[in-house]
Amino acid sequence: MTINAFSHNIPEKTFAKLNREGEFTRLAVSPGIINKHYTPAQFQTIAEVVGARGAIKYSASYSILLSIPTIELTTAKRKLEKVGLYIAKQGQIVAMKACDFCDGDKMEAAQITEELYQQLEGLEVPSRICINMNGCASACYNAVYDDIGLVYQKDSFDVYLGAVPMGKHAQAGELFMKKVSVQHIENLLQEIIRVYQERAYQKEPFYKFYKRTKDADFWQTIKCYENSSADSSRV
Ligand code: SF4
Incomplete structure (x- = not known):
């Protein structure tokens, strides 16, 4: 067993690679500001909205980063929020x-x-x-x-x-x-x-x-x- 996961799982879907043409949006989601426990339904929804084209990555900031096709963003946000996921606000705030x-x-x-x-x-x-x-x-x-x-x-x-x-x-x-x-x-x-x-x-x-x-x-x-x-x- 190796601890170098990159030896057999090279990340082809980094946000930079996916978003070369600007067609993806990154969202940082979590179960809430306080709660750190995800439910199976939340993970299922994450998998659904990311789909085969997007990507999922965990971050150092208590959240999971989703690369979502921008064209599906409005629907994806609605679905994520419906299962109780918090979507972090972006920008200078x-x-x-x-x-x-x-x-x-x-x-x-x-x-x-x-x-x-x-x-x-x-x-x-x-x-x-x-x-x-x-x-x-x-x-x-x-x-x-x-x-x-x-x-x-x-x-x-x-x-x-x-x-x-x-x-x-x-x-x-x-x-x-x-x-x-x-x-x-x-x-x-x-x-x-x-x-x-x-x-x-x-x-x-x-x-x-x-x-x-x-x-x-x-x-x-x-x-x-x-x-x-x-x-x-x-x-
Ligand atoms: S999670 Fe850590 S900082 Fe928060 S109340 Fe518990 S021990 Fe204290």
Whole structure:
């Protein structure tokens, strides 16, 4: 047995090869932001919509990449969504991912994750950013290695900013704020996104923006405002 699967399974259907004439579209699908378990019906639908011409590949981002004939895209999306698959939005937007909350056993942060998804996913930003929510201090889905990392513990979040998510200079984000309450986390994230929208250069990645500006007064203002909001809400 060999571990080099390429020795007898050369991928002829990479997206680049399939899409030479632009007739294929790539979709990233998953069972949801939190759920990581596929059903047989979902896999059957994936096989059906990809068909003999398309391709299926798994990725490093908790999703499966489908190459689908563009002409069949509308029908394919409808079928995928009908069996409960989530299709990731593309482009220069805020995207969300999360751990699986221990397969649903540790769901304390699930509701706020859903709310943040409803409010933040899809907001336009200078360069695509990912908010990664992990449901406990184990942070086993590597929240600290995404643009905005949220680590939940006891009704609050530690917030990490500025990770370099990949490449030889990859590194974890810095702890930006500790113990931000569930009640205030959305405001804080809205403020972080707002300063990025307003002050970043065109297409400037978030980690470069944060590194360039992290000593600026506006970050301190955000921290002070959020701290004072939290304090006043405790009175
Ligand atoms: S980060 Fe914590 S809650 Fe989430 S899957 Fe890992 S151990 Fe479970």
